[in-house]
Amino acid sequence: MTIADEFTTIDAVRNFNRFYTNFLGVLNKAYLDSPYTLTDVRVLFEVGFRGGVAASALTRDLHLDPAYLSRIVKRFREDGLIETTPDPEDARSQVIKVTDKGQVQFQEFVRRSRAQIAGYFDGLAIGEPERIVEAMQTILETLGADRSAPSPAIIRSPRPGDIGWIVQSQARFYTEEFGWDHRFEALVAEVAGKFLSSFNPDKERCWIAERNGLNVGSAMIADGGDGVAKLRLLYVDKTARGLGLGKLLVDECIRFSRDAGYTRLSLWTNDILDAARAIYIKAGFRLVAEEKHRMFGPELNGQTWELDL
Numbered sequence: 001m002t003i004a005d006e007f008t009t010i011d012a013v014r015n016f017n018r019f020y021t022n023f024l025g026v027l028n029k030a031y032l033d034s035p036y037t038l039t040d041v042r043v044l045f046e047v048g049f050r051g052g053v054a055a056s057a058l059t060r061d062l063h064l065d066p067a068y069l070s071r072i073v074k075r076f077r078e079d080g081l082i083e084t085t086p087d088p089e090d091a092r093s094q095v096i097k098v099t100d101k102g103q104v105q106f107q108e109f110v111r112r113s114r115a116q117i118a119g120y121f122d123g124l125a126i127g128e129p130e131r132i133v134e135a136m137q138t139i140l141e142t143l144g145a146d147r148s149a150p151s152p153a154i155i156r157s158p159r160p161g162d163i164g165w166i167v168q169s170q171a172r173f174y175t176e177e178f179g180w181d182h183r184f185e186a187l188v189a190e191v192a193g194k195f196l197s198s199f200n201p202d203k204e205r206c207w208i209a210e211r212n213g214l215n216v217g218s219a220m221i222a223d224g225g226d227g228v229a230k231l232r233l234l235y236v237d238k239t240a241r242g243l244g245l246g247k248l249l250v251d252e253c254i255r256f257s258r259d260a261g262y263t264r265l266s267l268w269t270n271d272i273l274d275a276a277r278a279i280y281i282k283a284g285f286r287l288v289a290e291e292k293h294r295m296f297g298p299e300l301n302g303q304t305w306e307l308d309l
Contacts, residue, residue: 032112039064041109043072047082047096048106055084056093081105130214137212138239153211153245155252162208163192166218170235178272180296187295191232195220203229205256209236209245216240219249221256224266229257229309231267234276246279254283258309265307270300280305 031038042062047053055073059066073096076082081102087093098106121129171185195204200223209217216237224230231253236245257265269276271290285305293302 032109032116034109039068040072040075043069044076044081044098044102044106044109048098048103048110052095052097054087054090054093054095056087056090058096076102133212134214137214141239153209153216153240153243155207155209155248158206158208162215162218163196163206165215166233166235167192169215169218169237170233173235173238174296179298184296188233191220191222195222195232203260203262205253207249207252209240209249211240211243217245217249219253221253221260227261227263229253229260229262229265231265234267241275246275247282250279250283254307254309262309265309267305269303269305271303272300277303277305280307283307 031041034041036044039062043058043064046058046062055066055069058064059069062069073082073084073094077084080099082096083099084094084096087095121132124132167185167189170188174180174184195206203223204221206220207218208215217235217240219234220232222230222232231250234246234249234253236249254265265285267280267285269280271277285307287303288306289304291302293300295302
């Protein structure tokens with residue numbers, strides 16, 4: 001990074017910080033229409049969420065000066081929101097818990113905070129909230145304190161809009177990564193559209209991998225006829241590589257296909273997709289056919305793989 005690039009990055013961060021502090025009202029003396037500051041409310045949030053916490057833990061986790069925290073605790077105690085008892089593990093500290101009155105105030109702050117956030121998103125266009133959440137998650141994962149422990153993912157059924165996400169995410173990825181043209185997006189849209197229009201819940205299924213509230217993977221089983229299931233549109237976003245999601249999705253496809261009474265599971269891929277092919281081979285698929293093609297622009301080697309169930 002050059003000196004010019006470094007200053008551009010620093011200026012961008014500072015500019016974002018100014019925007020964000022104003023956006024959240026961090027500098028306001030009254031936060032969430034209360035007589036308390038943002039730091040005051042954050043302390044009450046932590047005590048309320050944890051159901052009781054040592055003052056020494058709060059100073060460490062919130063990076064607060066002990067004397068500053070002591071003044072906040074004193075004010076909350078005078079307002080009847082918290083009560084304190086000696087910390088049995090640290091004679092210099094105390095354990096802080098919310099009172100019944102404090103619990104009511106804590107829940108009210110939670111309600112106001114949720115309403116404030118919802119208000120920010122209400123006026124946004126479809127897709128913009130997801131972009132914002134994704135950007136926030138990128139910051140957390142990149143600059144967070146614990147970068148060695150990736151967040152777990154869940155595998156779930158699709159919700160309205162998820163099939164459209166499959167088309168969009170795969171079209172973007174394969175265009176950017178491999179230079180495939182619009183015909184690939186057309187193929188994905190055709191497969192996805194047919195899945196929706198002729199969906200048979202007894203013989204077909206779709207799975208979405210979700211991590212931190214964002215879609216990061218997908219797979220489908222479609223009825224190929226004559227007892228053959230087709231594994232379609234396997235995808236794992238590059239932000240979730242290395243978590244074993246591809247294998248997990250393929251395992252779900254195999255399990256469902258067996259339970260649905262299929263005798264064979266078939267899939268079509270291209271040999272440049274090394275990570276996917278490795279998963280298929282490990283799962284027991286065998287290569288049954290391959291041929292050169294230019295369906296998506298560049299010359300590719302298409303392959304058909306099958307697994308006897």
